[in-house]
Amino acid sequence: MKKRSQYREIEDFLEDESFRLWMRSKKDVDGWEEWTLEHPKRAKLVEEARLWLLAMKVPNDDLSQEEVDVALQNAWMKIEKRERESKMEIQLIQLWHTGWFRKIAAIFVIGLLSFYAYTKYFTAEQLYYDYSQIVKGLDEDGLLEQINNSNRPQIVTLSDGSSVLLQPKSKLSYPKVFTGNERKVYLSGEAFFEISKNPKKPFFVHANEIVTKVVGTSFRIKAYANQSDVEVLVRTGKVKVNSEKNVDKTSQKEIVLLPNQALRFMRKERTFDKITDITTEKSISNSVRSIEQLSFEFTDIPVSQIFKTIEQAYSVEVDFPVKKLENCHLTTSLSDQPLPEKLKIICKCIGNNTTYTMNGNQITISTKGCN
Template sequence: MRNRTNISELFEKLKYNNITKEELNILFDNIERDEADPELRSLFYQHWRLLSEAPPNQQELPLYKKQFSKVLKKAREKELKVQSTRKRPFKWYSAAAAILIFILAYSLFYINSKEQVENQPEPIVWVEKQTGRGQILTVSLSDGSKIRLNAESSIQFPNKFTDGKREVILEGEGFFEVAENPQLPFVVVTPKINTTVLGTSFNIRSYPEESTVQVAVKSGKVAVSDKASELILTPNQIATYDSRNRLLKQEEDIESLIAWKDGGFIFDQKPLKDIIKHLERRYDVDITINDPALKHIRITLKQKGQSLSTVLNILSKSGGFDYEIKGKDVLLKSRGL
């Protein structure tokens, strides 16, 4: 025998559109088996009135249409059978038909509304990604371009590109792999220079505390411009915007400049004072040199994926100094002090 309470609960779930597919099947199976039941019929009509006020959500529309079509077919068969024996006409047919028509109309209304919403232009939203010390992040853009963001850097970009160009804003250092699109130039904006490409890979270093901005091209062609001039760069060419506001170009193997993106270091006769800036960002430490003379020692180093202590050990042997690590504080000192 059917449990009345459970059937009522199913109607309540149907009313609030939180019924599962399995529960909806159970409910309509009961309707089909015993359409003449007064209590069940009353619940059905009650739900129909509520359904008119609160239509089903869009996820349930296909299921509603399928189930009510099934009920409608059964009701029509029942009505024809009753009429053939000249009994009182069966009323479930009209109720089920009315509900089905309502659901079909609501479905059409929803589809039209959805199309209108989809035809509305999507708002442009600017996104910002940041890295702290010791962090390197890969950012993917909507056009398929990728940016490898170095430590203590940030990149701002729109959720989609419009207005005839792809523009992003960089602070810090990033390696760019730009998806080719001749119709949409890719522009990297930094405080002092702009870099424009159509499809290429290149590195930009533009930290606020550093006096120079550097663009190094790995593949393709890049245009670098300031307010007064423009340079065209090809692979293994570097543009430097220096402290005297000059934009200069030079030829150089750029592997040492982009080794950071793969977790490595390549320093070729670089002053120790410049090397420690890289180490501080990479390992999230603060490095102090107690002897000013050490800052100008030039060191050559090529390492990848090594711990801070390993890198410092190699540097100390090459530079002839000692070091101490205390938490996030590192002291470089002349030997014997």
């Protein structure tokens, strides 16, 4: 056997049992570590032999020359494979540094991202059916549109005497005059409706994917385009809620709501959740507004106090001659009346040719005093 000082090839180290023992079990019985340090020129060869030995994964220490050759061949095949992979990586890196390849790669990545965005967002949004889609193509009917871009509610008075308290960031489309045997309006956002009674001419509110049908009642609808749910809450009377797709058909999904009941429509799932007691739903009960809480039943109440109640409920300002009405008390029920009807009843009760005018959220009372 050759002496270590005569080792010139990797095979020489691999055939050495003590070298293999040192490499595999760290048992340096023959001082390999010291020898390597004393012969720094052979350190690289020792390291290569170690790597080959690891690559061969020889199961025992009794190696014949034939076994060494087979092991070396297997190791060489592994090394060639690694070199090919390394060259491929280098070629890819070089290719990446070419301008045209980067452009193609960028287009490919953008395409993938666009496809992902389309499937995740655009396709998902097609599940929704909102205000813009509903009113599209209805301009020929001469719809008016009220958009509330202010930070306070706005009163909208409809041609039939119904009133709508439109909340900020909300829109309402409605005809200048209701014709035919139906009254239809279109909502995006939130609004409180007080509908004048007319059994022969039902009132419909289209809000996202649902339609609310009433004859004469007061209720609130919350239907923002970017929110996943639509909510309907009834204060007085009775409403029927249906899916927009089933509005012209007889549907078992029609939901009837009575006072202090609510409904939540989950837009993605297209399912209804009826809430028979709104006090059990914190999200709904906490959102109840002044107009839904205040009582409009008045018994011998100063007219000034009645006007304050109206101001608080509708976020309006009522200008009236305080001195002329300071001793005026009224007893009346205004609970199930739209705002214009409330004002008419108050003016009739005051008498003396009392009238009102309404300009946006400003109400002016003209009177000579209380009867």
